[in-house]
Amino acid sequence: MVNYKDLGLVNTREMFAKAVDGGYAIPAFNFNNMEQLQAIIKACAETKSPVILQVSSGARKYANQTLLRYMAEGAVEYAKELGWEHPQICLHLDHGDTFELCKSCVDFGFSSVMIDGSSLPYEENIALTKKVVEYAHQFDVTVEAELGVLAGVEDDVVAEESHYTKPEEVIDFATRTGCDSLAISIGTSHGAYKFKPEQCTRDPQTGKLVPPPLAFDVLAEIEKKLPGFPIVLHGSSSVPQEYVDIINTHGGNLPDAVGIPEDQLRKAAKSAVCKINIDSDSRLAFTAAVRKVFAEKPGEFDPRKYCGPARDEMTKLYKHKIIEVLGSDGKAE
Numbered sequence: 001m002v003n004y005k006d007l008g009l010v011n012t013r014e015m016f017a018k019a020v021d022g023g024y025a026i027p028a029f030n031f032n033n034m035e036q037l038q039a040i041i042k043a044c045a046e047t048k049s050p051v052i053l054q055v056s057s058g059a060r061k062y063a064n065q066t067l068l069r070y071m072a073e074g075a076v077e078y079a080k081e082l083g084w085e086h087p088q089i090c091l092h093l094d095h096g097d098t099f100e101l102c103k104s105c106v107d108f109g110f111s112s113v114m115i116d117g118s119s120l121p122y123e124e125n126i127a128l129t130k131k132v133v134e135y136a137h138q139f140d141v142t143v144e145a146e147l148g149v150l151a152g153v154e155d156d157v158v159a160e161e162s163h164y165t166k167p168e169e170v171i172d173f174a175t176r177t178g179c180d181s182l183a184i185s186i187g188t189s190h191g192a193y194k195f196k197p198e199q200c201t202r203d204p205q206t207g208k209l210v211p212p213p214l215a216f217d218v219l220a221e222i223e224k225k226l227p228g229f230p231i232v233l234h235g236s237s238s239v240p241q242e243y244v245d246i247i248n249t250h251g252g253n254l255p256d257a258v259g260i261p262e263d264q265l266r267k268a269a270k271s272a273v274c275k276i277n278i279d280s281d282s283r284l285a286f287t288a289a290v291r292k293v294f295a296e297k298p299g300e301f302d303p304r305k306y307c308g309p310a311r312d313e314m315t316k317l318y319k320h321k322i323i324e325v326l327g328s329d330g331k332a333e
């Protein structure tokens with residue numbers, strides 16, 4: 001049994017309370033490898049932003065969960081080396097689907113876990129979430145739950161059909177489970193293809209898809225039912241079209257990739273939404289940088305020569321999100 005506090009990590013409780021009060025959101029960035037983690041920590045150290053490092057079940061399979069946990073532990077020390085005196089870093093399990101998985105993360109040094117019972121019938125979601133909360137809270141580990149279903153594909157999470165969170169259920173759910181935060185569905189979606197072309201309009205000038213707006217009315221209803229309760233948005237990459245264009249003009253093929261416009265996320269960050277999950281955008285930044293090097297320097301075979309530029313591009317992206325979208329810069333001196 002390893003307690004996260006001994007690793008220098010923090011849970012989400014104080015982070016979220018401050019974010020709700022301050023009208024900003026904490027970035028939740030997924031990581032799978034060293035370059036991505038370096039980029040996240042560098043961006044957060046330079047902007048003094050609290051951060052949630054997320055590990056998905058796909059990342060656990062890809063990188064090995066033991067290695068990822070030690071990397072997160074190392075990240076705290078790396079942050080201090082970069083001159084960040086009091087790093088506020090949370091290590092979070094993204095989309096835990098069983099009690100056993102959540103328990104193993106709690107026992108292994110995670111400071112926060114998500115139990116995603118959103119595909120289960122309502123009462124089963126409550127029972128599973130409650131069981132995880134009861135276990136996690138013994139060790140002061142915070143728990144994110146989910147109500148409502150997001151569409152899209154991300155790692156092991158696949159849903160064909162989405163449905164919005166029902167505001168009339170949230171009080172009952174939050175009270176009976178004791179969860180610390182709630183992921184809701186208001187039109188965000190996993191992956192780099194968040195909407196089908198028929199759900200969008202097309203910009204006549206660029207030919208690019210314009211996605212439908214988020215359901216801010218549903219968010220407002222939920223806030224009214226649970227004032228000040230931390231709300232989480234998954235699937236909130238904006239799929240920057242400059243990266244899609246670089247990828248497509250350097251041998252890639254991402255037709256009609258589309259995300260959530262940043263002005264909508266900025267608006268959400270000012271509300272009770274206090275955690276915004278961003279994964280696909282850093283994948284796109286990484287891929288765009290790598291494709292560019294491969295196209296321009298076909299003789300290059302030193303991975304540092306293409307993973308290095310990819311890391312720089314991700315750092316730039318993370319800083320942009322922190323400062324321009326989430327407003328979390330300067331919130332963890």
Ligand SMILES: [Zn+2]
Pocket residue numbers: 095154157190234235277
């Ligand atoms: Zn998600």
